[in-house]
Amino acid sequence: MRRRSCPGCGVPFQSDDPEAYGYVPAEVLARDEAALLCRRCFRLRHYGDAAGGPPALEAVRAAVGQAVKAADCVLLVADAFDFEASIAPPVRDLVRPPLVVAVNKVDLLPPRTPLPEVGRWAEGRLAAAGLPRAEVHLISARTGWGTRRLWERLAQRAGRGTVAVLGATNVGKSALLAHWVQAVGYQGPAPTVSPVPGTTLALLRLRLVQDGFTLLDTPGIPPPGRVSDRLCPECAKRVVPDRRLQGRLWQVAPGQAMMLGTLAVLEAAGPVPEGTVLIAYGAQGLPMHRTRTDRVEQLLARPPRSWADVPCQNCRARLAEAGCAEHRITLAHAHDLAIHGLGWVTLRGGPLDLRLRLPEGVHWTVRPNLLGPKDRWPAP
Numbered sequence: 001m002r003r004r005s006c007p008g009c010g011v012p013f014q015s016d017d018p019e020a021y022g023y024v025p026a027e028v029l030a031r032d033e034a035a036l037l038c039r040r041c042f043r044l045r046h047y048g049d050a051a052g053g054p055p056a057l058e059a060v061r062a063a064v065g066q067a068v069k070a071a072d073c074v075l076l077v078a079d080a081f082d083f084e085a086s087i088a089p090p091v092r093d094l095v096r097p098p099l100v101v102a103v104n105k106v107d108l109l110p111p112r113t114p115l116p117e118v119g120r121w122a123e124g125r126l127a128a129a130g131l132p133r134a135e136v137h138l139i140s141a142r143t144g145w146g147t148r149r150l151w152e153r154l155a156q157r158a159g160r161g162t163v164a165v166l167g168a169t170n171v172g173k174s175a176l177l178a179h180w181v182q183a184v185g186y187q188g189p190a191p192t193v194s195p196v197p198g199t200t201l202a203l204l205r206l207r208l209v210q211d212g213f214t215l216l217d218t219p220g221i222p223p224p225g226r227v228s229d230r231l232c233p234e235c236a237k238r239v240v241p242d243r244r245l246q247g248r249l250w251q252v253a254p255g256q257a258m259m260l261g262t263l264a265v266l267e268a269a270g271p272v273p274e275g276t277v278l279i280a281y282g283a284q285g286l287p288m289h290r291t292r293t294d295r296v297e298q299l300l301a302r303p304p305r306s307w308a309d310v311p312c313q314n315c316r317a318r319l320a321e322a323g324c325a326e327h328r329i330t331l332a333h334a335h336d337l338a339i340h341g342l343g344w345v346t347l348r349g350g351p352l353d354l355r356l357r358l359p360e361g362v363h364w365t366v367r368p369n370l371l372g373p374k375d376r377w378p379a380p
């Protein structure tokens, strides 16, 4: 259902006067997003001031640290699609027990994904990343799935105290809070940031009084190394999935490469055991194709041929200026190679030596597979 007023300030949306409260461009308003905010609240929330410009990481860290210190319980919101990026430092360094982790966007997982298995997988990944022991909830802020149960658990754990809500940018923290504001009933002062004297940021304090506890929202923490953060807003939108993921199969063969747009190139760097398959998961808007390795350079140098090519010419030029990096990775059966901010590939068969080409500074992680049979995992 279309929201008529901004959940940040309560002012009715309007698309006529960009200088007035409640302004949202008409095309954004038409998208009917659950997490829609007016331009003023969006800027306040994401950039700490209405003039725009991202806040310095140190200021974000300080604001989050302050909220975590004051809290009786910490809620970390992570992204099921980009899990590794959403628990990487500096996010992981800011959490402390008692910790609840909400793995958001599970609506993107393919149908019939066994969710209890995903929950155990997430627990394993959190432990491997050195996070404190946490209660894990799978949720979808978009559909509301799992959010009531999460709310009830927070109410139990916080009593009449405070829950600090933190997460990397774009994990869907605003969408979750907006969902709760709507579903639970919000009775406090308008939840728009008001600057704390002496800082460029403020904490957005929501008092969701229905169950007597306070949620302290915090500014989104920008994680380093995500492809999506290197792109213009249009290209970034195209690499973030919007519908259920569908794996795309690549029968690995010597002399062939797989290209994820022109953002990542994968090729076998050694012998390929028979029947080795990579299954790629990424946004529907991200073109993925196989090609001969001797054509890769040519394809990387070719300007985008249509609006459907990702990234656009401007992004390509910017990325080219920063340079690219080549990584050698050995991937074992039933493991994923996750490229932060882009997606992942799962290996069936193998083992496989891979050459991975990425824009300089983009991070990747090898992990046990998120989707598909969890057979033949090495003992922890």
Ligand code: GDP
Binding pocket: 033, 035, 104, 105, 106, 107, 108, 139, 140, 141, 142, 143, 167, 168, 169, 170, 171, 172, 173, 174, 175, 176, 220, 241, 242, 243
């Ligand atoms: P924040 O930066 O953590 O506050 O993230 P936002 O709430 O602004 O969400 C970032 C993007 O993720 C937006 O495009 C949202 O529409 C999308 N998003 C948020 N929650 C969900 C979810 O549960 N499922 C899906 N598929 N997308 C979501």
